[in-house]
Amino acid sequence: MSEARNTKQKKLVLSLLKNSDRPLTAGEIYRLAIRHFPKIAKSTVYRNLDALVSRGEVSQGLHQNGESFYSIAGEHSHSHYMICRECRQMIDFPQCPLSSMERGIADASGFHITGHSLQIYGYCKDCNNKKKN
Amino acid sequence: MSEARNTKQKKLVLSLLKNSDRPLTAGEIYRLAIRHFPKIAKSTVYRNLDALVSRGEVSQGLHQNGESFYSIAGEHSHSHYMICRECRQMIDFPQCPLSSMERGIADASGFHITGHSLQIYGYCKDCNNKKKN
DNA sequence: TTATTATTGCAACTCATTTTCATTAAGCGC
DNA sequence: GCGCTTAATGAAAATGAGTTGCAATAATAA
Numbered sequence: 001m002s003e004a005r006n007t008k009q010k011k012l013v014l015s016l017l018k019n020s021d022r023p024l025t026a027g028e029i030y031r032l033a034i035r036h037f038p039k040i041a042k043s044t045v046y047r048n049l050d051a052l053v054s055r056g057e058v059s060q061g062l063h064q065n066g067e068s069f070y071s072i073a074g075e076h077s078h079s080h081y082m083i084c085r086e087c088r089q090m091i092d093f094p095q096c097p098l099s100s101m102e103r104g105i106a107d108a109s110g111f112h113i114t115g116h117s118l119q120i121y122g123y124c125k126d127c128n129n130k131k132k133n
Numbered sequence: 134m135s136e137a138r139n140t141k142q143k144k145l146v147l148s149l150l151k152n153s154d155r156p157l158t159a160g161e162i163y164r165l166a167i168r169h170f171p172k173i174a175k176s177t178v179y180r181n182l183d184a185l186v187s188r189g190e191v192s193q194g195l196h197q198n199g200e201s202f203y204s205i206a207g208e209h210s211h212s213h214y215m216i217c218r219e220c221r222q223m224i225d226f227p228q229c230p231l232s233s234m235e236r237g238i239a240d241a242s243g244f245h246i247t248g249h250s251l252q253i254y255g256y257c258k259d260c261n262n263k264k265k266n
Numbered sequence: 267t268t269a270t271t272a273t274t275g276c277a278a279c280t281c282a283t284t285t286t287c288a289t290t291a292a293g294c295g296c
Numbered sequence: 297g298c299g300c301t302t303a304a305t306g307a308a309a310a311t312g313a314g315t316t317g318c319a320a321t322a323a324t325a326a
Contacts, residue, residue, distance in 0.1 A: 005272055005323050026313075041275045046314060048273095062250070066199025066282080067313065082244050091242055097230035102253070109224055110258030111215050117195070118251045120235070125243030138292045138303055160282075174306045179283065181304095199313075200282065 004051075012036055013048045014072075017058060022090055023071035023081070025063070062117055063088075082120040086127035093120065137184075145169055146181045147205075150191060155223055156204035156214070158196070195250055196221075215253040219260035226253065 016032050017024060024032075030045045049070055052058035059073040061081065069090075078099065081090040098116050106113045149165050150157060157165075163178045182203055185191035192206040196216065202223075211232065214223040231249050239246045 003270095003272060003324070007273060007323070009274075039275065041277095042313095043276080043315075044274055062195050062197075062199060064195075064250070065313095066195060066201065068199070082238070082242070082246070084244075085247065091244060093238055095234070095238070097234055098251075098253070101228070101230055105215070105226055105228070105253070106255070109215070110261070111217075111224060111253075111255055112257075112261045113215070113253055113255040114218065115255070116251070116253040117197070118231075118249070120231070120238070120244075120246055120249040122239070122244055122246040122248070124245075128243070128245045136293070136301095136303060140292070140304060142305075158282090172306065174308095175282095176284075176307085177305055198282095 009044050010048045017072050023069040025067055025069050080118045084124040089124050142177050143181045150205050156202040158200055158202050213251045217257040222257050
């Protein structure tokens with residue numbers, strides 16, 4: 001049968017995400033991971049992230065440029081982000097306008113929804129002020 | 134001053150999008166464009182798409198894998214898509230749950246919203262049926 | 267401890283998108 | 297139409313996120 005092995009690399013990836021106060025890209029996770037296991041491979045980070053995502057422990061979003069970011073899938077909260085185009089700061093935005101609409105949207109077309117991706121882009125307060133000066 | 138030149142390549146990219154009944158990726162546009170101008174460069178397609186997007190004439194979305202797709206920015210309609218993970222079919226989904234919420238979401242944090250990205254992923258009716266067999 | 271095999275490290279690869287730079291061609295004034 | 301300026305192009309190389317093949321390693325069950 002399938003044997004999900006609990007390797008130290010997998011634990012590390014998960015703990016890095018747990019200890020982060022914001023979502024991280026695979027690259028960021030890799031750079032952090034190296035500090036703990038200098039020999040860890042990029043592919044290992046990617047494979048573990050994929051596994052964690054399909055296992056539902058981690059959720060995945062997309063930056064404007066197509067790069068993925070990851071965060072612990074809140075046991076209940078399902079949140080999205082406002083992302084600053086300037087400093088890339090990500091502001092949590094807990095209400096999900098989709099949750100209440102998915103059923104209705106899908107039913108019409110027989111579409112089976114498995115998830116969605118939602119990000120709001122713009123400029124945070126600080127960067128917005130800087131632009132005015 | 135800035136001279137936005139109206140090249141035949143730019144017109145072509147725009148007309149391909151106008152004549153398409155669905156959003157197209159840069160790669161698809163490039164492959165179509167070659168039929169008209171065999172020497173057109175991929176970079177030219179990308180540059181024109183970028184220009185059209187920042188000019189607001191074309192809007193841009195993201196596939197799950199980070200690849201961008203483009204469509205004419207409806208003069209009034211602002212629509213999103215349900216994208217099939219299997220056949221990549223894109224089903225229009227005209228209501229935008231964000232339009233009514235952006236103000237409220239942004240005000241709290243002083244965030245200045247410039248746009249958003251929203252895609253719903255899942256399986257279309259056909260692909261869903263195939264999986265069951 | 268040992269056998270099994272999931273997972274790893276590493277290097278090579280894919281593929282969308284970007285960049286560099288010499289060449290071409292819009293759009294301007296004449 | 298003619299020439300000039302320079303934005304835009306084509307071609308090729310580069311970038312960078314993510315993937316893949318494979319031999320070596322290490323997490324589990326026996």
